[in-house]
Amino acid sequence: MVALTASQRAEDLAAAGPDLLRVMLRIRHFEESLYRLFMSGNMPGTMHQAIGQEAVAAGVGLALRPDDLMTSTHRGHGHAIAKGLPLTSLMAELFGRSTGSSGGFGGSLHIFDLERGFLGSTGIVGAGVPIAVGAALTAKLGGSDRVVATFFGDGAANQGAVHEALNLAAIWQLPVVFVCENNRYAVSMPFARAFAVEHVADRAAGYGMPGLTIDGNDALVVLDAARTAVARARAGEGPTLIECDTYRYKGHSRFEPAKYRPDGELEMWMNRDPIDRLRAELLTGSVLPAERLDAIQQDVEHEVAAAIEYARSSPMADPAVAMAMAFTTRGRSCRD
Amino acid sequence: MPGLTMSAAINQALREEMRRDARVLILGQDVGRFGGAFLVTRGLIDEFGEERVRDMPISEAAIIGCAVGAAMMGWRPVAEMQYSDFVASGFDQIANQAAKIHLMSGGKAKVPLVLRLPIGAIEHGAQHDQCPEAWFLHTPGLKVAIPSTPADARGLLKTAVRDEHPVVFCEHKALYGTKSVGGRSGDEPIAQAEASPDELDQDGGLIPFGVADIKRAGADVTVVATALMVHRALEAAEQLAADGISIEVVDPRTLVPLDLDTILGSVEKTGRAVVVTEDARTGGSGAEIAALISEEGFSSLDHPVIRLGGADVPLPFSGPVQQALLPSVADIVHACERTVRS
Numbered sequence: 001m002v003a004l005t006a007s008q009r010a011e012d013l014a015a016a017g018p019d020l021l022r023v024m025l026r027i028r029h030f031e032e033s034l035y036r037l038f039m040s041g042n043m044p045g046t047m048h049q050a051i052g053q054e055a056v057a058a059g060v061g062l063a064l065r066p067d068d069l070m071t072s073t074h075r076g077h078g079h080a081i082a083k084g085l086p087l088t089s090l091m092a093e094l095f096g097r098s099t100g101s102s103g104g105f106g107g108s109l110h111i112f113d114l115e116r117g118f119l120g121s122t123g124i125v126g127a128g129v130p131i132a133v134g135a136a137l138t139a140k141l142g143g144s145d146r147v148v149a150t151f152f153g154d155g156a157a158n159q160g161a162v163h164e165a166l167n168l169a170a171i172w173q174l175p176v177v178f179v180c181e182n183n184r185y186a187v188s189m190p191f192a193r194a195f196a197v198e199h200v201a202d203r204a205a206g207y208g209m210p211g212l213t214i215d216g217n218d219a220l221v222v223l224d225a226a227r228t229a230v231a232r233a234r235a236g237e238g239p240t241l242i243e244c245d246t247y248r249y250k251g252h253s254r255f256e257p258a259k260y261r262p263d264g265e266l267e268m269w270m271n272r273d274p275i276d277r278l279r280a281e282l283l284t285g286s287v288l289p290a291e292r293l294d295a296i297q298q299d300v301e302h303e304v305a306a307a308i309e310y311a312r313s314s315p316m317a318d319p320a321v322a323m324a325m326a327f328t329t330r331g332r333s334c335r336d
Numbered sequence: 337m338p339g340l341t342m343s344a345a346i347n348q349a350l351r352e353e354m355r356r357d358a359r360v361l362i363l364g365q366d367v368g369r370f371g372g373a374f375l376v377t378r379g380l381i382d383e384f385g386e387e388r389v390r391d392m393p394i395s396e397a398a399i400i401g402c403a404v405g406a407a408m409m410g411w412r413p414v415a416e417m418q419y420s421d422f423v424a425s426g427f428d429q430i431a432n433q434a435a436k437i438h439l440m441s442g443g444k445a446k447v448p449l450v451l452r453l454p455i456g457a458i459e460h461g462a463q464h465d466q467c468p469e470a471w472f473l474h475t476p477g478l479k480v481a482i483p484s485t486p487a488d489a490r491g492l493l494k495t496a497v498r499d500e501h502p503v504v505f506c507e508h509k510a511l512y513g514t515k516s517v518g519g520r521s522g523d524e525p526i527a528q529a530e531a532s533p534d535e536l537d538q539d540g541g542l543i544p545f546g547v548a549d550i551k552r553a554g555a556d557v558t559v560v561a562t563a564l565m566v567h568r569a570l571e572a573a574e575q576l577a578a579d580g581i582s583i584e585v586v587d588p589r590t591l592v593p594l595d596l597d598t599i600l601g602s603v604e605k606t607g608r609a610v611v612v613t614e615d616a617r618t619g620g621s622g623a624e625i626a627a628l629i630s631e632e633g634f635s636s637l638d639h640p641v642i643r644l645g646g647a648d649v650p651l652p653f654s655g656p657v658q659q660a661l662l663p664s665v666a667d668i669v670h671a672c673e674r675t676v677r678s
Contacts, residue, residue, distance in 0.1 A: 124432050164393070
């Protein structure tokens, strides 16, 4: 585990703590609102929630420049929010509305926003990782100093495509930050049954890149590790693998109850809640008074409520727009 | 393009497009100094360097995935599989990522990559000799080109590189050494393209997608064929001409989009259709063409459409056994005769 020095921590807390808290609260409240909408039958499709994992997205997101790039996973709402996607277009996308980030054709698993450098979440575990490496290749070839952060879970770490991509980034010394969100379960498969090594980051040595395992529920630690890796990548020194130990509070998807987890495990992780910890530290460190913290919470609640209202009042996606993307035979549609 | 093999024609198309557009990259195994498994990229590294002609590890998912990421950033990657069969190791990246990202992003993201696939039976065996074009035909979001001549290969590949959507480019291995229609010679030297910069600014020879080519005009039977089967159809047409049967050979050149108008126009004229492809018959590319002719050209038909294709078994390696399981010139002759005489 990598830790911050006390003085560095105090400095980061004052400078970045309020921003990190705001992003984490935005993700938490967005996700919890979705859960309620889903439970009440008011949300179409499927979804995979990142409640409990907010510090990873927030820390990495804040370490990036707006023109840097990101690829995400199936559990990608938090990543998209941390990359700066407006809650309105994100929420509208989940509702299948034409004002959504993908015009209502992508849904929860397929969030894209190229203008904000968000190259997509994906329904295929690990698939975003080689795509991130390709984007990083063009950054290097094009002479830009843009960096690509790519998220993947502990489950994806066992995908062949992820292995291939890690190796490629290392042999070509590409500006990629590989962020493994180790939330302990690949759907129901516990980490210890899927890995013969103690940490995903142990594998970094096999690729010839630095690897570290950090407390992924400590936003300041994530920010610090991500900044170091981003600076390395930007300086042309190659990729880094950061494994963030974290935990998802909900099941794998939708209503899945996560009964495969031992009693008390969820409670143990909730006692290490990333938002509670940062909030407490901001208070005890006298960075923000309680009323300011409450005001951030209220701002976020208003933002999410406005996003839901925006989504619900937007028109549904139009099938004709999807059909117009078909490659037609000469003179006629493939369906006619 | 007199004198050029299909290998050389593809090489020339790549060279021209790389000179025209600095964002064109070549990605694949052994594509650099080695020149590619079939020597198609030979010499390109000398002109464009190892940054743009990138040798990659044996990592099909990373080769195609890297092309997807580069394409999303506005570059024009041309990725090569050593054999089309190997695309199965990277299938997710072409079928689930490249094909779907445009739609999944609401039309905002584009993935202008080309995936070159050497297809076809050349006595290598079941895992090196497939014609997998139907895998991609059946995956909305991909375009599929399948040239049969050097000129078509050059013109279609240049169009593919410039297309803003992913293109699967099927190159029949038995045609790589072909100097001209119908000939076959595996040991032809790869001619180096010597086009001047002025010539390269021109778009001469570009072939649009979705435009079939009538390789031989005729009046009695329409034979729709792709890749190597175009050449067998032409040979069959030559034999049938001696018997007074006139064959029209239509080469769609691209399966997606498909030039159905030209195919139906030919069938309207002849009243008979034989579809010949090398891929496995069940659910193959020929099945789709035969279905479309039956569906949309039924009133023109004097005989049911006949579909010739590869046998529905994995392909054994040895030449005589392979060829017994694939459409032959005699099979095409016989099928055409059936449509005329039965």
